Amino acid sequence: MPDRTKATPPPTATVAGVLRPGELSRHVDLARDPAGPVAGRWVENRWSLRWHLPPGRWYDSEILPHPTCSLTVELGSHPRAGIPAGETVVVTGVCTRRFDVEVRGWGRVLGLRFRPGGLAALTGHPASAWTNRSVAASDVLPAHLTEALSDPDLVGLDAAAWADVAEAGLAVLADNRPDPRYDLLLEVVADMLADRTMLTVADVADRHAVTVRTLQRLFTHYVGVGPKWVLGRYRMHDAVSDLDAGFHGTLTDLAVRYGWYDQAHFTRDFTELIGVTPGRYRDRTTAADAGRAASAAG
Template sequence: MVNPTRGVLYPARLPQFHRLPPPSAVTELVEWFWIPEWDIEPGRSSRQEIVAYPALNLVVDTDAVTLSGATTRASHRDLRGNGWAVGALLRPAAVAALIDDPASLVDGERVLDDAGVTELRDAVTFAMGSGEGRRERAVEAFAHWLEGRASSAGEPARQANAVMDVLMGDGAALTPEEAATRLAVSVRTLQRMTHRHVGLSPAAMIRRRRLQEAAHRLRENPAVDLASIAAELGYADHAHLTRDFQAVLGIAPRTYRSQASS
């Protein structure tokens, strides 16, 4: 399981937050489930800033079921009052069952409202209101629904999971060319696969992973040298890392390091 704060820019500001592994029946469909819960005093809010994974998320809360696209920039949500959400970080094999054109959702989201989705919301809402073990029961209900919805995912969709593993997993490729070589496909084929199942280019996915990792290292080890991080993550130099960090996150690495560790 990936570090539960990876992708969260300021973990100290989090409400209760849990990442749960997917049940075995949906490991090809879901990377992990995530559940925030919050209870914020009246008149106040909690801003959660995220550099999200380059993937789609299916999210259930008390009001709606929302499909959120991959993002190209840092994002935030302001939490108020009390509430919860249960989200699934989707693997490519699940995407085709939910949307025909994930590129149309990049940096956006869509409320789903068909009858089957209403059943999902009702089942998860019931589980989250049932006391001890509610998170695990909510994940089981979510997984059961998703297994039925995406059971028809074809072999091309499942092959796209291998692309995600090469671009985002342990020992991930540093360039699209390296990823294509590992997968024994052309760069053009790799581009078509990520566009079809994520909505982003391979280069954009690699960029997002590198920025997540850079933020994580800066936060966990304030003394680490920027040049060392840049070299390990495949940047030409620390100036290249700084430009990328500033362009996507809107803040310089050194400034982020001082804020995240304060």
């Protein structure tokens, strides 16, 4: 059984990543809650989505994912592209690209977001096996657990009931043996997230007195991507969050704040990942906010 006396790790993710979150809230009910105490060492949070759109209407949800895996049960009139046929309970690995989902008809998703490396630590499987993939949860977790999580009676209850069963089933997979590599990973990731002065993998390696090669091996096994990608993704989350919050400085200021040497490199990376330039993203966000304000006033 897991060592429940071990303190829950510090935060290893934020709620950033939803592009134009105000637009999403017009179409989808999103709820997040902290993980319960039983599985908090491996699970960051529990979340749910619910929507019901009239015929002929849809919304393209755009997510800038975290370096995390998720466990979900997904029901709806229009199954998400990429889910194995006939499966409702799935594991989705780290997505290295923007994660786009067409929201149409009706749907409900209940999920757990693992801490970076959490699923690999619980199962012993390398996370690289799931990078950019959604697989049947039964390929990763015990069949009895995935069967329980697909039970319509359980899914029909509130999201907390489903998450309680999921977390309890995951905790059973753990044992009391120490995992110093996972402990190190959590410390490194928490530092990456919290300390905006760390802008390179060499900075991270120096902080934790390990080699860059050690970090690369650690992240490849537990997270499924390298430390450079994780550091860059967190900083891109920061930049997008600032734009969503109405950042009024110059784009050069924003680029330098989060480790880009100049605006040109920042614009290139931003456009490649987000699909539009940072200037255009800011304009679209500002226009959407103004439209919502006008609707509310009317």
